[in-house]
Amino acid sequence: MQLSEYTQQPAPVQAPDDVQAPWRRADAEPFVRIENVSKHFGEFVAVDNVSLDIYQSELFCLLGGSGSGKSTLLRMLAGFETPTSGRILIDGVDISAIPAWKRPVNMMFQSYALFPHLSVADNVAFGLKRDGVPRAEVKKRVAEMLDLVQLGHLGRRKPHQLSGGQRQRAALARALIKRPKLLLLDEPLGALDKKLREETQFELINIQENLGVTFMVVTHDQEEAMTLSTRIGVMNQGEIVQVGEPHDLYEYPQNRFVAEFVGSVNLFEGQVTEDETDFVRIHSPEAGSSFFINHGISCAPGQKVWAAVRPEKIRISRDKPEQADNCLEGTIDEVAYMGSLSVFRVLLPGGRQIRVTKPNMARRFDERLNYRDRVWLSWSGDSCVVLTS
Amino acid sequence: MNSMSQSAPLAVGRRRPSWLRLPGRLIPGRSLVASVPTLWLGLFFLIPFAVVLKISLAETAIAVPPYTSLFEWDGAVAALSLNLGNYQFLFEDSLYLDAYLNSIKVAAISTLITLIIAFPMAYVIARATPGRRVVLLSLVILPFWTSFLLRVYAWMGFLKKNGVVNDVLLSLGLIDQPLTMLQTDFAVYIGIIYTYLPFMILPLYSALEKLDDSLLEAAEDLGCRPLQRFWLVVVPLSLPGIVAGSLLVFIPAVGEFVIPALLGSSDTLMIGRVLWDEFFLNRDWPMASAVATMMLLFLVVPIMLLRNGQGRKEEAA
Amino acid sequence: MMRYPGFMKTSAWLGFIFLYAPIVSLIVYSFNASKLVTVWGGFSFKWYAELLQNDQIIDAAMVSLKVAVSSATLAVVLGTLAGFCLSRFGRFRGRLALSGMITAPLVMPEVITGLSLLLLFVALEGMFGWPSGRGTTTVIIAHTTFCMAYVAVIVQSRLASLDESLEEAAMDLGAHPSTLFFLVTLPLIAPALISGWLLSFTLSLDDLVIASFVSGPGNSTLPMVIFSKVRLGVTPEINALATLMILVVAIGVLAAAWQMRRQTRRAPAA
Numbered sequence: 019m020q021l022s023e024y025t026q027q028p029a030p031v032q033a034p035d036d037v038q039a040p041w042r043r044a045d046a047e048p049f050v051r052i053e054n055v056s057k058h059f060g061e062f063v064a065v066d067n068v069s070l071d072i073y074q075s076e077l078f079c080l081l082g083g084s085g086s087g088k089s090t091l092l093r094m095l096a097g098f099e100t101p102t103s104g105r106i107l108i109d110g111v112d113i114s115a116i117p118a119w120k121r122p123v124n125m126m127f128q129s130y131a132l133f134p135h136l137s138v139a140d141n142v143a144f145g146l147k148r149d150g151v152p153r154a155e156v157k158k159r160v161a162e163m164l165d166l167v168q169l170g171h172l173g174r175r176k177p178h179q180l181s182g183g184q185r186q187r188a189a190l191a192r193a194l195i196k197r198p199k200l201l202l203l204d205e206p207l208g209a210l211d212k213k214l215r216e217e218t219q220f221e222l223i224n225i226q227e228n229l230g231v232t233f234m235v236v237t238h239d240q241e242e243a244m245t246l247s248t249r250i251g252v253m254n255q256g257e258i259v260q261v262g263e264p265h266d267l268y269e270y271p272q273n274r275f276v277a278e279f280v281g282s283v284n285l286f287e288g289q290v291t292e293d294e295t296d297f298v299r300i301h302s303p304e305a306g307s308s309f310f311i312n313h314g315i316s317c318a319p320g321q322k323v324w325a326a327v328r329p330e331k332i333r334i335s336r337d338k339p340e341q342a343d344n345c346l347e348g349t350i351d352e353v354a355y356m357g358s359l360s361v362f363r364v365l366l367p368g369g370r371q372i373r374v375t376k377p378n379m380a381r382r383f384d385e386r387l388n389y390r391d392r393v394w395l396s397w398s399g400d401s402c403v404v405l406t407s
Numbered sequence: 408m409n410s411m412s413q414s415a416p417l418a419v420g421r422r423r424p425s426w427l428r429l430p431g432r433l434i435p436g437r438s439l440v441a442s443v444p445t446l447w448l449g450l451f452f453l454i455p456f457a458v459v460l461k462i463s464l465a466e467t468a469i470a471v472p473p474y475t476s477l478f479e480w481d482g483a484v485a486a487l488s489l490n491l492g493n494y495q496f497l498f499e500d501s502l503y504l505d506a507y508l509n510s511i512k513v514a515a516i517s518t519l520i521t522l523i524i525a526f527p528m529a530y531v532i533a534r535a536t537p538g539r540r541v542v543l544l545s546l547v548i549l550p551f552w553t554s555f556l557l558r559v560y561a562w563m564g565f566l567k568k569n570g571v572v573n574d575v576l577l578s579l580g581l582i583d584q585p586l587t588m589l590q591t592d593f594a595v596y597i598g599i600i601y602t603y604l605p606f607m608i609l610p611l612y613s614a615l616e617k618l619d620d621s622l623l624e625a626a627e628d629l630g631c632r633p634l635q636r637f638w639l640v641v642v643p644l645s646l647p648g649i650v651a652g653s654l655l656v657f658i659p660a661v662g663e664f665v666i667p668a669l670l671g672s673s674d675t676l677m678i679g680r681v682l683w684d685e686f687f688l689n690r691d692w693p694m695a696s697a698v699a700t701m702m703l704l705f706l707v708v709p710i711m712l713l714r715n716g717q718g719r720k721e722e723a724a
Numbered sequence: 725m726m727r728y729p730g731f732m733k734t735s736a737w738l739g740f741i742f743l744y745a746p747i748v749s750l751i752v753y754s755f756n757a758s759k760l761v762t763v764w765g766g767f768s769f770k771w772y773a774e775l776l777q778n779d780q781i782i783d784a785a786m787v788s789l790k791v792a793v794s795s796a797t798l799a800v801v802l803g804t805l806a807g808f809c810l811s812r813f814g815r816f817r818g819r820l821a822l823s824g825m826i827t828a829p830l831v832m833p834e835v836i837t838g839l840s841l842l843l844l845f846v847a848l849e850g851m852f853g854w855p856s857g858r859g860t861t862t863v864i865i866a867h868t869t870f871c872m873a874y875v876a877v878i879v880q881s882r883l884a885s886l887d888e889s890l891e892e893a894a895m896d897l898g899a900h901p902s903t904l905f906f907l908v909t910l911p912l913i914a915p916a917l918i919s920g921w922l923l924s925f926t927l928s929l930d931d932l933v934i935a936s937f938v939s940g941p942g943n944s945t946l947p948m949v950i951f952s953k954v955r956l957g958v959t960p961e962i963n964a965l966a967t968l969m970i971l972v973v974a975i976g977v978l979a980a981a982w983q984m985r986r987q988t989r990r991a992p993a994a
Binding site: 438442449532547553554555659664665668707 | 740827833947985
């Protein structure tokens, strides 16, 4: 197959879990090591002492808002910025002193940065020509690469004659053709409309899995990060606040920033009233109630904590539920019907608002909850996460 | 919708090529408006060329005006006498051809040197921070608005035997004898380059300003060294600016009169100066007209065709 | 900010020195007390005083100003009409002729324009007795003709970048094409008219070649007087005159730059 030429590692077929997820093994050797890297622009600290290990064939996402330092970190990997301190190793080699044009790293730019004066094929061939690859081989590899991204028939067009999706694929082909050890993608789907973005996501994953190249994606879109990546690093104010698989980040956020940034959440400030090894009880004045959590936590007695409940984990009903704990009464303040689900904003007697989502399982209208209905909210003891920071 | 279709004849006219379909009352109005500038230019720009052509076919005469009439009214017979002698002389005397070729040579070389000097300036301005950019641009524009004649004059004081350049070189011990720089071809080149430098910098700047940083980074990312990046990305992408700037320098430089007159020697042959001398010194109006006609044919017409071609290419892109 | 090789910066600085060194020396020597232009004889305003007493220069300056103001104003009127017709009238009779004639003056060598206009004026005088002799009027006509081309180009590009929906909105609200032009289009292109006027004014004030052909005795423009003096060599009076003119231009450019800088600073905050 043509693909095998670009494959650095045979594509795993039903591999055991720890081969697919080397970060779960203690002995796995990281492919890219970022060690205590900081970047200062004058007084401003863009990246603050970041350390990160990325494994071969991973599709790693850096997720953060604008100004979180994710792009600066990416640009340091590409060689457009030099770290103020710390070092970066790729495949065991310190690349900090290597200029961008010699690094085994390629980048797909947010704007795609396709050269407007060159045809698509010449854009893709650009990197190979700089390496002095013989002309016949350049031609062959460009043709293969264009086929891979389904642009085989458009090689002679100029970038401005392509649609947005085609441009995105041309940029991907140009960045992949040098068989980089690490491919950097800056908001790869940011310029596409919603529908195209969803299709392209899976295409991107397919190409990445087929070629086995290590991908590092920067994005501000948490949905994109969740669908694309093996692991996500969430960045805030120049620091990495949590690294983990998408599922971990969503279900086990380690702090309020991650809980709020990834998905939406209801946070209740409170204090621990009962602290046992297998459960805790938290009193929250703003909810006017106590919460029961069926696992122990480690915190100082009397410490301020936050109980976090995702909107879809809350049951909403007209009748009072059986359970005694984690049960609140309120009034529906707003209903948003979204087709597959409805979003409710429920007002508690104390004035606190709670967000609840409920799948619309029935088609009939009469069963539906309405504005100003009095309702009961409840959730199970393992649906709630306690955050200490 | 109704009010739109009633009161939008102007917009409709723009899209629909046929002005015949417009309401009748509007046609005379628009033609009238368009006829004012058209007539002005016809009278003061187009007809003069016909007069030039006519006089180029006349002979010099000691008269007011100093040329013979083409039409003689001889009692009963009207005679038309065309004199091609001026054109014949143009090709016989090598002075005119030499001056023509030399003008093109001087203009082409100065354009190239101006481009080389202007490029780094435009590049640095385009890459400067917005605040500094305004300052640097003003520094380029300032000479552009200052009298052209006085700027050429400044070089006279600068280049002459006991001028600033010679003083500096002498005091540095680089030369023992003052150099003769004024009234040489060298001074003419300097004058042209100096005068038209802003005309080159401004279009280059606007081309380079549009250059996206990420394109430069992409080139670097794909293995370009800085110099390769310059030739493979910066130059091709600033080509429209290079062409526009070169035309803005080349066109006026070819017909230049003031610079060779003030900075050049009497041997500095340039076609604009030949025409001037033919008219003012020799008072040979028909000959000057013949020179003008040939310039029009072999200089202005090719340049206009070139410019039109360029414009069309840009429209297509 | 993208880095660039250091030699770029060095050559850019050398370029700016090249651009300013002659001007600076011109200004410095205008304050030189010595008649020998290159020998420094102490600081003095002597040449400025002599300049102000030189009637020939003062008269020529008045002629030039009169010509520049009149031809710039006429050029703006005619050039705006031409630019407007070309960009908003679609196809009309004579479009090709107009668009050809409006771009031609931009590439025409001054010597040809000057000669051909002079020959026209002579021929017209011979046939109709107008213009009787040459003077300020003929210079104004000549300057208007080549300046209106620049104005037309500026107006045309401004109109091209203008959002046409503004004009369409006015028509939708019931403006007749003629009211539309004065109420909507003209205010929108006002900046282009101002820069067109200033450019025409400068071009007219600066022109030596065309004026030499078409002006008559006793109506010498300032560049003509300067040229005749300068041809004979460097004179400190001209240095003083140049310094004054550069000063005026510098104040204008600085004011414009200051305005621009204020706008660029304000833009990100808005």
